[in-house]
Amino acid sequence: MRLKLIACKALSRELSYILSLSPNIVDVTWIRQRCHNTPEILHELLQKEIDAIESGEDFHTNKLGIAGNENENTFDAILLGYGLCANATAGLCAKRHKLVIPKAHDCITLLLGPKERYQECFEAFPGCDWYTASWIENSDMPGEEYQKKQEAYYRNQDYDEDTLDYLLEELDGWTQNYKDAAYIRMPFFDKKEYQDFTKQAAAYYHWAFHLLEGKMELMERFISGELKSVLDVPVYILSTGCEICETCVCPDFPCRHPKERLMAVESHGIVRIQLAEKVGMNVQYGGKIAVYFRMVFFSGDTKKNKVSAEKGQNCHA
Numbered sequence: 001m002r003l004k005l006i007a008c009k010a011l012s013r014e015l016s017y018i019l020s021l022s023p024n025i026v027d028v029t030w031i032r033q034r035c036h037n038t039p040e041i042l043h044e045l046l047q048k049e050i051d052a053i054e055s056g057e058d059f060h061t062n063k064l065g066i067a068g069n070e071n072e073n074t075f076d077a078i079l080l081g082y083g084l085c086a087n088a089t090a091g092l093c094a095k096r097h098k099l100v101i102p103k104a105h106d107c108i109t110l111l112l113g114p115k116e117r118y119q120e121c122f123e124a125f126p127g128c129d130w131y132t133a134s135w136i137e138n139s140d141m142p143g144e145e146y147q148k149k150q151e152a153y154y155r156n157q158d159y160d161e162d163t164l165d166y167l168l169e170e171l172d173g174w175t176q177n178y179k180d181a182a183y184i185r186m187p188f189f190d191k192k193e194y195q196d197f198t199k200q201a202a203a204y205y206h207w208a209f210h211l212l213e214g215k216m217e218l219m220e221r222f223i224s225g226e227l228k229s230v231l232d233v234p235v236y237i238l239s240t241g242c243e244i245c246e247t248c249v250c251p252d253f254p255c256r257h258p259k260e261r262l263m264a265v266e267s268h269g270i271v272r273i274q275l276a277e278k279v280g281m282n283v284q285y286g287g288k289i290a291v292y293f294r295m296v297f298f299s300g301d302t303k304k305n306k307v308s309a310e311k312g313q314n315c316h317a
Contacts, residue, residue, distance in 0.1 A: 001225040007081025009033045009138040017188050018223045029060040033138045039088040054096045111184050113215030128180040131198040143201035181207045186214040
């Protein structure tokens with residue numbers, strides 16, 4: 001299979017290792033970890049990357065074929081190396097490719113393995129900051145040095161003494177909600193200094209230190225091309241409107257992309273506003289904020305089929 005992977009650098013070592021062993025051809029674009037701090041910006045960035053790949057204008061992606069005769073569908077799928085990540089991936093869409101996102105709350109799910117273990121760890125350590133080699137290498141992880149950098153920044157902003165005291169108190173406030181620091185050691189790579197760094201951070205914040213063994217199986221399935229298994233059942237997405245063509249020729253002429261077009265939910269006799277009210281959702285209009293929602297229909301055993309409606313940013317998906 002030929003796959004396109006857009007992934008966060010917080011998974012760089014883990015995914016790079018799996019990619020080196022994969023029989024698939026995977027073209028990779030890495031996104032800086034710090035984008036995770038602003039989910040709205042990350043969402044916009046990821047959608048622009050997807051759009052550029054599909055239009056052939058992405059300079060991070062290898063373009064196949066000879067000039068003037070490039071294959072428009074060069075990838076079997078576009079993979080996103082992210083979880084939900086504070087809703088940054090909610091509503092992302094691809095018009096010409098299968099878009100695959102792991103069914104995970106965040107990258108910690110992918111690093112710990114099966115969802116049952118993820119749940120077990122989060123119940124055991126409800127107030128925990130997680131450390132890995134990739135996170136330490138690609139992010140300013142909490143610790144004494146990080147805290148001093150933050151304090152130095154605020155001290156250099158010429159705040160009056162009362163404001164400075166308040167900001168420094170708030171700066172340290174988030175640590176009161178944490179009690180544990182866990183280092184996830186992956187089976188293929190580890191550095192003792194990273195474990196020591198996590199231990200030192202735990203001691204600095206007066207947290208308990210835990211060493212957990214990471215598991216690769218979810219990420220291996222993700223990269224292997226087991227695309228269906230990521231969601232367990234096929235997913236069909238209905239759009240608020242199709243934008244594949246700049247100018248639509250329907251209904252005067254047959255659709256030019258019948259297999260790729262996105263059809264509105266209402267065209268199937270489903271009134272979204274009524275459905276939203278039935279499941280207890282409040283739909284708001286007006287002002288500077290518009291609240292949208294989306295529906296995902298799962299195909300499979302009719303007894304298990306569900307229609308989910310959830311609040312989120314609408315991206316024609």
